[in-house]
Amino acid sequence: MEVKNHRRPSKEQMAGFLEGDNETPIAMVNLLKFKKNAEYEDGRDSDLSGRDAYAIYAFEVAEHLKKVGGSFVFSGSVSRLMLGEVEDLWDAVAIARYPSRKAMLEMMMDQAYQESEKHRAAGLAGQLNIETKEGEL
Numbered sequence: 001m002e003v004k005n006h007r008r009p010s011k012e013q014m015a016g017f018l019e020g021d022n023e024t025p026i027a028m029v030n031l032l033k034f035k036k037n038a039e040y041e042d043g044r045d046s047d048l049s050g051r052d053a054y055a056i057y058a059f060e061v062a063e064h065l066k067k068v069g070g071s072f073v074f075s076g077s078v079s080r081l082m083l084g085e086v087e088d089l090w091d092a093v094a095i096a097r098y099p100s101r102k103a104m105l106e107m108m109m110d111q112a113y114q115e116s117e118k119h120r121a122a123g124l125a126g127q128l129n130i131e132t133k134e135g136e137l
Contacts, residue, residue, distance in 0.1 A: 009129070017131075022102040027073060029130040031090040038122040046122070051091065053123030058094065060116035065096060067110070068103040072096055090128075097134075 009017065035050030046053070058075065065071055073095040081089055098104040107113050 004126075017101060017105075022105075023100045025097065025099055025134055026101060026104070027095055027097045027132045027134055028104070029128075029132060030094040030096070031128040031130070032092040032094060033088075033125045033127060034091045034123055035125045038119075040118065040122045042118070048123075050123040050125065053119045054092075055123075057116055057119035057123065060119070061096075061113070064107050064110065064113045064116060065098075068107045069099040070097055070103060070107070101131075 032054065034054060038046045038048040038050050038053035040046055040053075048056075058072075062072055075092065075094040077092050078090050098107075108117075
């Protein structure tokens with residue numbers, strides 16, 4: 001299995017996100033890989049680490065989640081791999097719950113969220129974002 005971290009969904013992934021059931025609650029599992037140093041797209045000087053920049057985003061996104069009826073479920077640093085094999089471990093895991101894809105999209109399109117997202121982009125080298133439907137195995 002090949003694993004590639006990315007910072008943004010592909011066109012195909014975004015199109016799939018917009019199709020089908022937009023009303024069922026979802027949880028997003030985020031496997032996060034941080035940059036050593038934050039790199040802001042607007043070129044601003046920063047002495048933040050990638051993890052620190054992402055922490056600003058995480059703090060702010062908690063409020064954005066509340067606005068659409070979502071919440072943080074879990075976040076934590078990755079300490080080791082218990083089972084399986086990967087070339088490189090992620091740095092952290094975060095799980096967010098949304099009442100629906102529609103609510104997540106509403107949050108992502110909000111201008112205040114997009115301002116917060118600048119910290120996410122500055123801090124992340126890449127991530128896997130796995131959509132799950134609660135209660136299904």
